[in-house]
Every structure is written in C-alpha cells, then in structure tokens.
Amino acid sequence: MTRLSTEPTPQYLPPQTEPPIRSPLAVQSFGMTDPGCVRDSNEDHFLIAQLTKAMRIHQSSLPQPRTQYGDERGYIFLVADGMGGHQAGEQASALALGTIEVFLLNTFKWFFRLKGSEEQSVLLDFQNALREADQRVYETAVQNPALHGMGTTLTMGYALQNHLFVVHVGDSRCYLLRGGALHQLTTDHTVVGELVRRGHLSPEEAAQHRLRHVITNAVGGHELGIHAEVHKVELEPGDRMLLCSDGLTEMIPDERINAVLQEEAEPQQACERLVAEAKAQGGKDNITVIVARFDGAV
Numbered sequence: 358m359t360r361l362s363t364e365p366t367p368q369y370l371p372p373q374t375e376p377p378i379r380s381p382l383a384v385q386s387f388g389m390t391d392p393g394c395v396r397d398s399n400e401d402h403f404l405i406a407q408l409t410k411a412m413r414i415h416q417s418s419l420p421q422p423r424t425q426y427g428d429e430r431g432y433i434f435l436v437a438d439g440m441g442g443h444q445a446g447e448q449a450s451a452l453a454l455g456t457i458e459v460f461l462l463n464t465f466k467w468f469f470r471l472k473g474s475e476e477q478s479v480l481l482d483f484q485n486a487l488r489e490a491d492q493r494v495y496e497t498a499v500q501n502p503a504l505h506g507m508g509t510t511l512t513m514g515y516a517l518q519n520h521l522f523v524v525h526v527g528d529s530r531c532y533l534l535r536g537g538a539l540h541q542l543t544t545d546h547t548v549v550g551e552l553v554r555r556g557h558l559s560p561e562e563a564a565q566h567r568l569r570h571v572i573t574n575a576v577g578g579h580e581l582g583i584h585a586e587v588h589k590v591e592l593e594p595g596d597r598m599l600l601c602s603d604g605l606t607e608m609i610p611d612e613r614i615n616a617v618l619q620e621e622a623e624p625q626q627a628c629e630r631l632v633a634e635a636k637a638q639g640g641k642d643n644i645t646v647i648v649a650r651f652d653g654a655v
Contacts, residue, residue: 494577
C-alpha cells in the first residue's frame with residue numbers, strides 16, 4: 358500500500374507566491390450503507406452534501422427565481438461507524454453527524470477562494486467541529502447510563518475548488534485513487550495500527566490480530582478528548598476518493614478495492630460492487646462506502 362503525500366496541520370505553511378487559479382473540478386458522488394450479513398442493526402451513518410451560496414428573493418420588480426445560487430460549490434463526504442452496541446452505537450454516529458451538519462450550517466465560513474491562511478483555518482475549524490461532536494456524544498452518554506461508553510469513528514472529506522481536506526478519528530478510512538494506484542490517506546487509530554506504525558507487527562500479522570478492533574481514538578467513548586488527524590491534498594482530474602467503514606476493509610483487501618474502483622467508473626456502480634463483494638466475503642459488520650469522482654471542469 359502506497360501513501361500519497363499530504364500536508365497535516367499545523368506543519369502546513371502557505372506558499373509565498375500566489376498559485377495560478379485553476380478551474381474547479383466537476384464532482385460526481387454516491388454513497389450507501391448496508392447492515393451486512395451478520396448484524397441485525399446498522400450503526401453506520403453517512404452524509405453527502407453540497408455547500409453553495411444562495412440568495413432568497415423576497416420581493417423584486419423583475420421576474421426572476423425566488424432563490425438564486427452562486428457558481429461556487431463545496432462538497433462534504435462523511436462516514437461514521439458507531440460503537441457501543443445496538444442503539445448506543447447508532448445514536449453516537451447519528452449525534453456526531455448531526456453536530457457536523459449544524460457546524461456547517463451555522464459556523465463554517467467556506468465561501469472564499471482559498472489561500473494559505475484560509476486553508477489552515479479550514480483544517481482548524483474541522484478539528485474544532487470534531488471536538489464539539491466528541492463533547493456532545495460523551496455528555497449524552499453521561500446523562501444516560503444505558504449509553505455509557507458509546508462512541509463513533511468519523512472520517513470526513515471536504516472538496517472545494519481543487520483541494521481535498523480530510524479530517525479523521527478512528528478506523529474508518531479515506532483512500533485516493535490516482536493513476537491506477539490506491540493511496541490510503543488516513544491511519545487506523547487502533548492498538549494494532551499503532552503496533553504496525555512502530556514496526557512491532559507486519560500488516561499481514563495485523564490483519565489477523567485479536568486486538569485489531571480496539572479503537573484508541575474515537576468521538577465519544579469512555580473519556581472526553583480526541584486527536585483529529587487532518588490532511589490536505591491537491592486534487593487532479595481523474596482522481597477518485599473512497600470513504601468507508603471497516604466493514605468494507607475487513608472483508609476486501611486493498612488490491613481488490615483498487616481493481617473495483619478502476620473497473621467501475623461511475624460512483625454508484627462502484628459502491629454497489631464494493632458492498633456486494635464485502636457481503637459475498639461474509640459481511641461480518643455494517644458496510645458503508647462513499648465514492649466521489651473528480652473530473653476536469655465542464
């Protein structure tokens with residue numbers, strides 16, 4: 358597995374000269390979630406949303422639409438995999454997703470042409486949004502003993518112009534397919550993932566390790582506080598992004614995921630194939646996938 362070079366905050370430094378303005382990429386996307394073949398309930402949730410500037414016309418002497426939209430678009434992609442058992446896990450992932458939605462509507466100022474300081478501000482804003490989600494999930498569990506310890510992974514991609522920002526907690530994943538190579542952008546926040554990064558386990562050993570599902574960093578959980586992993590990638594025409602819960606990656610190796618993404622150009626067909634193959638391999642967990650394709654400007 359290769360990793361694409363990314364720029365995490367706070368090490369990211371803005372360029373000293375203005376980069377050339379490129380036309381924004383066209384975006385097509387699709388997402389789906391499935392309970393799998395073993396579990397009765399589905400604790401995963403996902404979100405695909407478009408941000409746009411809008412003007413609502415209350416009165417005008419000219420005949421025109423009641424609502425007009427700006428040309429610039431931002432795109433949000435989010436996968437949350439709940440933990441804590443039926444009801445608790447499902448509620449944790451729903452609470453986290455809802456907190457992010459409120460943040461996007463009321464706090465996030467996304468509508469600017471990104472320069473160095475604004476890019477860093479985007480990453481910091483999303484880190485703060487995840488901290489708000491962490492606090493909401495944790496406090497809800499404290500108030501209801503039946504939900505004690507509930508938590509969720511949360512992996513989010515935000516595409517604006519030709520930039521992809523990724524914010525991540527847990528062991529769901531974000532991949533980028535470029536030039537036939539699949540790059541895992543995020544790291545798994547698990548006991549086994551840390552052992553692999555320190556060189557104590559090989560990836561092959563990790564795949565079968567009994568502690569591979571033990572999360573070390575989650576939204577909510579038994580104590581307050583998270584470390585949000587962040588990345589920024591410059592997108593290129595032809596790139597494809599995959600967000601998924603571990604219900605996919607536990608069932609299908611990266612090599613097969615790569616092959617399916619290359620065989621299926623349309624996001625909906627790619628999602629359907631990936632979910633179907635995960636279920637054919639046993640579907641031991643809930644399966645959630647989002648595929649987004651970035652093409653040259655229309």
